Amino acid sequence: MRLAGHYRTLVKMLAVSLIAVLLSGCSSNWGWYVVSPMTKSGMNNLLFLIGGLKYTLLLSVTAIMISVVVGLLVALPGLSENRALKLFNRTYVECIRAIPILVMILWVYYGLPQIADIQIGVFWAGVLALALSDSAFQAEIFRAGIQSIHRGQYEAARSISLSYTDTMRFIILPQAIKRILPALGNQLVYMLKMSSLVSVIGMQELTRRANELVVTEYRSLEIYTILIVEYLVLILIVSAGVRWLERRMRTDEGS
Amino acid sequence: MTDLASDARSAGRTAPIIELIGVNKWFDDFQALKDINLAVLPGEKLVVCGPSGSGKSTMIRCINRLERHQSGRIIVDGTELDDDEKNIRTVRQEVGMVFQQFNLFPHLTVLENLMIGPQRARKMTKAQARERAELYLERVHIPEQADKYPSQLSGGQQQRVAIARSLCMEPRIMLFDEPTSALDPEMISEVLDVMTELAESGMTMVCVTHEMGFAKRVADTMVFMDAGEIVESADPETFFGNPRTDRCQRFLQQILGH
Ligand SMILES: Nc1ncnc2c1ncn2[C@@H]1O[C@H](COP(=O)(O)OP(=O)(O)OP(=O)(O)O)[C@@H](O)[C@H]1O
Numbered sequence: 001m002r003l004a005g006h007y008r009t010l011v012k013m014l015a016v017s018l019i020a021v022l023l024s025g026c027s028s029n030w031g032w033y034v035v036s037p038m039t040k041s042g043m044n045n046l047l048f049l050i051g052g053l054k055y056t057l058l059l060s061v062t063a064i065m066i067s068v069v070v071g072l073l074v075a076l077p078g079l080s081e082n083r084a085l086k087l088f089n090r091t092y093v094e095c096i097r098a099i100p101i102l103v104m105i106l107w108v109y110y111g112l113p114q115i116a117d118i119q120i121g122v123f124w125a126g127v128l129a130l131a132l133s134d135s136a137f138q139a140e141i142f143r144a145g146i147q148s149i150h151r152g153q154y155e156a157a158r159s160i161s162l163s164y165t166d167t168m169r170f171i172i173l174p175q176a177i178k179r180i181l182p183a184l185g186n187q188l189v190y191m192l193k194m195s196s197l198v199s200v201i202g203m204q205e206l207t208r209r210a211n212e213l214v215v216t217e218y219r220s221l222e223i224y225t226i227l228i229v230e231y232l233v234l235i236l237i238v239s240a241g242v243r244w245l246e247r248r249m250r251t252d253e254g255s
Numbered sequence: 256m257t258d259l260a261s262d263a264r265s266a267g268r269t270a271p272i273i274e275l276i277g278v279n280k281w282f283d284d285f286q287a288l289k290d291i292n293l294a295v296l297p298g299e300k301l302v303v304c305g306p307s308g309s310g311k312s313t314m315i316r317c318i319n320r321l322e323r324h325q326s327g328r329i330i331v332d333g334t335e336l337d338d339d340e341k342n343i344r345t346v347r348q349e350v351g352m353v354f355q356q357f358n359l360f361p362h363l364t365v366l367e368n369l370m371i372g373p374q375r376a377r378k379m380t381k382a383q384a385r386e387r388a389e390l391y392l393e394r395v396h397i398p399e400q401a402d403k404y405p406s407q408l409s410g411g412q413q414q415r416v417a418i419a420r421s422l423c424m425e426p427r428i429m430l431f432d433e434p435t436s437a438l439d440p441e442m443i444s445e446v447l448d449v450m451t452e453l454a455e456s457g458m459t460m461v462c463v464t465h466e467m468g469f470a471k472r473v474a475d476t477m478v479f480m481d482a483g484e485i486v487e488s489a490d491p492e493t494f495f496g497n498p499r500t501d502r503c504q505r506f507l508q509q510i511l512g513h
């Protein structure tokens with residue numbers, strides 16, 4: 001509840017600073033007409049910018065779903081006693097983690113079709129690059145989460161003859177996921193921000209649209225301010241959602 | 256240390272349900288079990304005691320393969336424990352285990368804790384598993400706690416749930432590793448009572464415990480371990496009345512002392 005209090009204060013502070021910026025827009029330096037819903041062209045511009053939300057969301061959510069699955073599949077061998085499996089985990093994590101996301105996006109979009117005989121669109125190139133980059137971090141989060149579950153839980157599960165898969169699925173992962181939920185939420189926020197990089201290969205998400213509008217309207221200050229607000233609102237909503245989920249999962253354990 | 260095995264053989268009628276033959280176990284360089292020979296007959300109650308670090312837990316954990324022994328043979332209900340995962344699961348279906356720290360699944364209700372084994376490992380339907388869970392919850396005298404989470408129960412209740420969880424698999428053998436050591440004194444007897452009832456029902460039991468009152472009441476055979484070896488094994492009367500070795504004598508004096 002204290003956290004929720006802090007959160008409310010934060011939102012208030014943001015709202016105040018936002019109003020300050022908007023008010024200062026009345027002075028001659030600002031040209032809010034470019035996105036004014038009062039005029040037809042302003043309205044069009046505004047809708048064009050907001051329309052990117054759909055792609056930013058689609059891109060990030062698809063990518064994070066893939067990266068969670070891949071991350072888990074990479075984390076499990078890392079927890080094994082087997083040397084070779086452990087080595088696979090370490091190699092994957094260290095290598096993927098070392099590649100800057102922007103570079104990964106460029107390589108997947110321009111490079112991958114040349115070595116593998118595939119046609120890859122902007123959207124899926126973006127998803128793949130983001131998911132790949134994120135999966136290394138997900139793998140580390142899952143590994144730490146699973147490792148934090150007491151050994152007695154495995155032993156109890158094995159002693160009632162549950163298989164490895166059932167032990168993971170019904171006993172270990174539900175507890176581990178509850179613990180790593182804050183970290184997964186962070187990762188989602190991070191993903192939403194990183195998706196802006198996919199603009200470089202022409203994906204019409206939030207950032208790309210802002211860039212395109214700036215080129216035709218020459219109003220970078222207003223348009224990029226709108227862009228910031230878009231990300232801010234999006235991420236505040238997502239964070240609130242994650243927090244709600246955390247609270248819910250905590251209460252259904254009765255502790 | 257082979258007198259148990261030979262007892263079993265001379266008894267003739269029944270073959271042991273648990274048999275350890277020349278079992279050795281190392282943790283890196285440290286030898287935790289040294290040439291362990293042990294035979295437990297169906298329905299027999301074996302109580303294992305000994306000083307801390309003597310290898311009691313390690314020994315019984317080898318019986319359901321929570322620890323892997325490096326040499327010797329362990330045969331449980333006709334199945335030899337080796338690296339074959341199938342054999343290990345066969346044995347675990349027949350062997351229940353109760354831990355010092357309960358190890359209940361905190362994210363599941365009491366009933367769900369009991370149902371998961373029958374459902375997943377015995378392939379029972381939800382309704383069948385539920386019926387069985389309710390039956391065994393009644394056996395440990397806490398049917399009214401079915402829908403609570405483990406954290407809402409007292410230690411004694413949690414341990415009884417843990418016993419019921421194992422019983423739901425309908426094992427032929429139950430292993431107990433100091434089941435009352437983590438409990439407040441006033442809760443020990445409720446758990447021992449359940450164990451005594453279980454013993455009376457004819458279950459084969461191997462209990463590591465320092466509850467000597469319980470041991471005298473239910474044990475058919477007492478085993479004393481020290482430094483990874485079985486130093487002494489005898490019926491309770493001989494064991495408590497006339498221990499052969501100094502080490503065992505000293506241990507019993509300490510534990511029964513005052
Ligand atoms: N996983 C492990 N790795 C290394 N050494 C271990 C491990 N488990 C047990 N040991 C060692 O093996 C020896 C026997 O341990 P064990 O737990 O079987 O003793 P115990 O008789 O059950 O003692 P206690 O009464 O304290 O439970 C101890 O010296 C212990 O330190």
Ligand SMILES: [Mg+2]
Nearest residue numbers: 311312313433
């Ligand atoms: Mg022990």
